[in-house]
Amino acid sequence: MTEEPVLRVTGLRREFGGVVAVDGVDFEIPRGGSLAIVGESGSGKSTVANMVVGLCAPTAGTITACGRDRSRPARSAKERRLRGREVQIVFQDPYASLDPRHCAEQTLDEVLRLHRADDGKQQRQARVAELGDLVGLDARQMRARPRALSGGQRQRIAIARALAAEPEVIILDESVAALDVLVQAQVLNLLADIRERTGVSYLLISHDLGVVRQITDETVVMRRGRIIERGPTADVLAHPRQPYTQVLRDSVPHAGWKPTRALRALTEGAQPS
Amino acid sequence: MTVPVLEVDRLVVDVLVEGEPRTVLHEVSLSLGEGEALGLVGESGSGKSMTARAVARLLPPGARTSGTIRYGGHDVRTLKGGALRDYRGDVALVFQDPRAHVNPVRRIGDFMTEALRTLHGVDKHTAAKRAAAALADVGIADGERRLEQYPHELSGGLLQRVVIATMLLTEPKLLLADEPTTALDVTTQAEVMAILDELRQERGMALLFITHDLDLAGAVCDRTAVMYAGQIVETRESAKLHEDPLHPYTAALVTARPAVDRAVDRLAAIPGRSVSAFEAPDGCPFAPRCPHAVDACHQERPPAEYVDGGLVRCIRADELRGRLAEEVAFHD
Amino acid sequence: MTIAASVLDGVRTRRRRVAGNTVVVWVCAAIVGLALLLAVFGPALAPHDPDAADLTYANVGPVAGHPLGFDSQGRDLLSRLLAGARTSMAGPALVVVLAMAGGTVLAVVSAWAGRWIDATLSAVMDVLFAFPAVLLAVLAAAVFGPGLTAPTLVLALAYTPYVARVLRGAALRERAQPYIAACEVQGLSAFTICLRHLVPNIAPMMAAQGTLLFGYAMVDFAAISFMGLGVQPPTSDWGVMVSTGQPGVLQGYPAESLTAGLCIVVVVVAVNLLGERLSQRSEGR
Numbered sequence A: 001m002t003e004e005p006v007l008r009v010t011g012l013r014r015e016f017g018g019v020v021a022v023d024g025v026d027f028e029i030p031r032g033g034s035l036a037i038v039g040e041s042g043s044g045k046s047t048v049a050n051m052v053v054g055l056c057a058p059t060a061g062t063i064t065a066c067g068r069d070r071s072r073p074a075r076s077a078k079e080r081r082l083r084g085r086e087v088q089i090v091f092q093d094p095y096a097s098l099d100p101r102h103c104a105e106q107t108l109d110e111v112l113r114l115h116r117a118d119d120g121k122q123q124r125q126a127r128v129a130e131l132g133d134l135v136g137l138d139a140r141q142m143r144a145r146p147r148a149l150s151g152g153q154r155q156r157i158a159i160a161r162a163l164a165a166e167p168e169v170i171i172l173d174e175s176v177a178a179l180d181v182l183v184q185a186q187v188l189n190l191l192a193d194i195r196e197r198t199g200v201s202y203l204l205i206s207h208d209l210g211v212v213r214q215i216t217d218e219t220v221v222m223r224r225g226r227i228i229e230r231g232p233t234a235d236v237l238a239h240p241r242q243p244y245t246q247v248l249r250d251s252v253p254h255a256g257w258k259p260t261r262a263l264r265a266l267t268e269g270a271q272p273s
Numbered sequence B: 001m002t003v004p005v006l007e008v009d010r011l012v013v014d015v016l017v018e019g020e021p022r023t024v025l026h027e028v029s030l031s032l033g034e035g036e037a038l039g040l041v042g043e044s045g046s047g048k049s050m051t052a053r054a055v056a057r058l059l060p061p062g063a064r065t066s067g068t069i070r071y072g073g074h075d076v077r078t079l080k081g082g083a084l085r086d087y088r089g090d091v092a093l094v095f096q097d098p099r100a101h102v103n104p105v106r107r108i109g110d111f112m113t114e115a116l117r118t119l120h121g122v123d124k125h126t127a128a129k130r131a132a133a134a135l136a137d138v139g140i141a142d143g144e145r146r147l148e149q150y151p152h153e154l155s156g157g158l159l160q161r162v163v164i165a166t167m168l169l170t171e172p173k174l175l176l177a178d179e180p181t182t183a184l185d186v187t188t189q190a191e192v193m194a195i196l197d198e199l200r201q202e203r204g205m206a207l208l209f210i211t212h213d214l215d216l217a218g219a220v221c222d223r224t225a226v227m228y229a230g231q232i233v234e235t236r237e238s239a240k241l242h243e244d245p246l247h248p249y250t251a252a253l254v255t256a257r258p259a260v261d262r263a264v265d266r267l268a269a270i271p272g273r274s275v276s277a278f279e280a281p282d283g284c285p286f287a288p289r290c291p292h293a294v295d296a297c298h299q300e301r302p303p304a305e306y307v308d309g310g311l312v313r314c315i316r317a318d319e320l321r322g323r324l325a326e327e328v329a330f331h332d
Numbered sequence C: 001m002t003i004a005a006s007v008l009d010g011v012r013t014r015r016r017r018v019a020g021n022t023v024v025v026w027v028c029a030a031i032v033g034l035a036l037l038l039a040v041f042g043p044a045l046a047p048h049d050p051d052a053a054d055l056t057y058a059n060v061g062p063v064a065g066h067p068l069g070f071d072s073q074g075r076d077l078l079s080r081l082l083a084g085a086r087t088s089m090a091g092p093a094l095v096v097v098l099a100m101a102g103g104t105v106l107a108v109v110s111a112w113a114g115r116w117i118d119a120t121l122s123a124v125m126d127v128l129f130a131f132p133a134v135l136l137a138v139l140a141a142a143v144f145g146p147g148l149t150a151p152t153l154v155l156a157l158a159y160t161p162y163v164a165r166v167l168r169g170a171a172l173r174e175r176a177q178p179y180i181a182a183c184e185v186q187g188l189s190a191f192t193i194c195l196r197h198l199v200p201n202i203a204p205m206m207a208a209q210g211t212l213l214f215g216y217a218m219v220d221f222a223a224i225s226f227m228g229l230g231v232q233p234p235t236s237d238w239g240v241m242v243s244t245g246q247p248g249v250l251q252g253y254p255a256e257s258l259t260a261g262l263c264i265v266v267v268v269v270a271v272n273l274l275g276e277r278l279s280q281r282s283e284g285r
Helices: A045-053 A077-084 A104-115 A121-135 A151-164 A181-198 A209-215 A233-238 A243-250 A262-269 B048-055 B081-090 B108-119 B124-137 B143-147 B156-169 B186-203 B214-220 B238-243 B248-256 B317-331 C003-020 C022-045 C077-113 C115-129 C133-144 C149-175 C178-186 C190-226 C238-244 C246-251 C255-284
Strands: A007-016 A019-029 A034-038 A060-065 A087-090 A169-173 A201-206 A218-223 A226-232 B004-017 B020-033 B037-041 B064-071 B091-094 B174-178 B206-211 B223-228 B231-237 B305-307 B310-312
Touching: A007 A045, A019 A034, A019 A045, A019 A218, A019 A226, A034 A045, A034 A209, A045 A060, A045 A087, A045 A169, A045 A201, A077 A087, A077 A104, A087 A151, A087 C178, A104 A121, A104 A151, A104 C178, A121 A151, A121 A181, A151 A169, A151 A181, A151 C178, A181 A201, A181 A209, A181 B248, A201 A209, A209 A233, A218 A233, A218 A243, A226 A233, A226 A243, A243 B186, B004 B048, B004 B206, B020 B037, B020 B048, B020 B064, B020 B206, B020 B231, B037 B048, B037 B214, B048 B064, B048 B174, B048 B206, B081 B091, B091 B156, B108 B124, B108 B143, B108 B156, B124 B143, B124 B156, B156 B186, B174 B186, B186 B206, B186 B214, B206 B214, B214 B223, B214 B238, B214 B248, B223 B238, B223 B248, B231 B238, B231 B248, B238 B248, B238 B317, B248 B317, B305 B317, C022 C077, C022 C255, C077 C115, C077 C149, C077 C190, C077 C238, C077 C255, C115 C149, C133 C149, C133 C190, C149 C190, C178 C190, C190 C238, C190 C255, C238 C246, C238 C255, C246 C255
Parallel strands: A034 A201, A034 A218, A087 A169, A169 A201, B037 B206, B037 B223, B091 B174, B174 B206
Antiparallel strands: A007 A019, A007 A060, A218 A226, B004 B020, B004 B064, B223 B231, B231 B310, B305 B310
């Protein structure tokens, strides 16, 4: 008897003016699991993220989160709020994902007002402080305007905002891609801690296989809108079955790596079977 | 070593931030021989791009410099008129975002041949022929068709190759590449890097390659310089940086990067954030975050010293050598 | 580039350079502040009754107690200028408020809804653009009779599409920012997001547009008053004064037209430079 997955996507398809961006995408994430969608630009991975979180409607297919369908746009304010408590997202650009006029406390308080209408001011303040602690921001940083903070600090606020509604799934849409390597390591450790403490599930959208290896259990590889390979992350990266996945892995710079032109030529020929 | 093409000696740069001078580079020294490739690696704000801009004479207005940037026997900082034009002809630049540097309303052909026709007086037909040949060199087969296209019709990777081909036309002696593949997909990155590497070796160009990725620099550069807070903390043979780093910051960069072949319980993330030169404290700028810092590290700036053929700014470099090697070995 | 465009470009660049100067900006701010004070207190500050005519003093120059002298009907010029400040600026101010309100709503609705709503609104704007503001106002005054109400409403209507077009661009840029998307994902309503996040973040742009518009509106009102279709004599108004002082100019008594004209020019230039500066800052953000 397996438990109901926290997120299930079946037959997902999206067209933009006749161009198919996403085609027949299926996957599910178990409660507390972590799944990566890997691909290059144009693979459709970000479109999938936007559909799951509700920023763009699928042309066909179904999305079920926490047992409730979210394939069509929300019709009521109540439904929008309910969905906000199921799936949240952290975007790539730490400089654009916060309102420049609001500090972290205001940002979090706004979310709490929406989702915990019964809480009093003091309860909300306590929760804001708790969230700040969780993502490692001090009181001064919580009251600073985003422009006074570094990219890593801003991304911590974005993570706290995503956590505020206590969602079951957080989509990490290239969330650490814009960060410098030392900051990236801090944020990746933070994400691992949060998952352990809260049991939240991750859907990671990334082109960075090192990041994928570090924080996900399972991986699907997308190319030209379709999933071409899937499996446990360790297996997919260690023993890729598809030539494209192999090229993707071999293109990652590592110690002793030599770039070659041949790799890319190989991807052109490597059609998914 | 042969006579250096480019020699930067104790370069200090102050730029104006809201009217206030702020130090962005502190005593940066590097040299680059003919046909040699040097990687310049650092996080944002470390001063790596500012170094390239100083070399290219592209510092923002109001910037003040001291030290020397020597090219062909002259100090680049004081070049004027014809000498500056000649220098600019010898130096080519490739930036992160090709789209920001290509006029979107002009054809690829016009963009590529502009310098040839205006500066070198080459006629239109010959210029077009040479442009098509240069495109072939960077792996774009149907060059003649591409010359008729507009930038928006080309992908980012293709456009970056066009920029590289364009720069080849004027046969530069020194190439400054500032994160040329950061905006590209990994497979495209591998190809563009391969092209840059081949061209450099075939044509004997000197390459100053700026990146945030230690591994990427190591793949194409003989030596790599690591920058932190506006100064070069370590310059070393690229191959040795991974196994035997001399500076704790280099070791931190190596171990913080998640690997493709294995996940670890926790990444070795050192606390704090990277600072710019003007925010750096007295003493070693890395000391507040350094796991190996002792009292003396906070006292004064460590001078650059030779250790095992590399240059390092760390007073404990000698005694830490074995331990840093262990740290990175544990990671690999 | 056409010659006209390049000339305009040159004017714009020069104006930008002037507006970038801090001293100039402070002087402009001081002038605008003073103008606002005059609009509020001007009529009360007038040393004499602005409407008290004494033909024996017609066109008499400055004398003790009357530093600017008298107009063609022997009314104290300084008092008329002070009293006229309010009428001269109240109309334009009302136009700005109305046009900004209308333009902002249209811009935000357009940018947020997108698709056919945006397309329809944009098409309507394009049609409205074709009507010249001053001519419309003149027409309205001719139909509804002279006075301030008709020109105010018509100018507000005519300026709305300008505001809407500029702000729509800003709103679209803001709409595309991930922080707005994050609000949507939380489940905030479109109205709340626009009110609390989108509009405050285009506010610097709105302030810039508002000040520029005020300058234009003042010139337009002056033109309408000059034609005798706006404020009616004997109410004092700078535009009307330029007009009624016209025969004086020909007879060698230019004081009335000149002083009123100068007031208009100074306020308009100050407001425009300030607006230019504000828009520079909102772009630089």
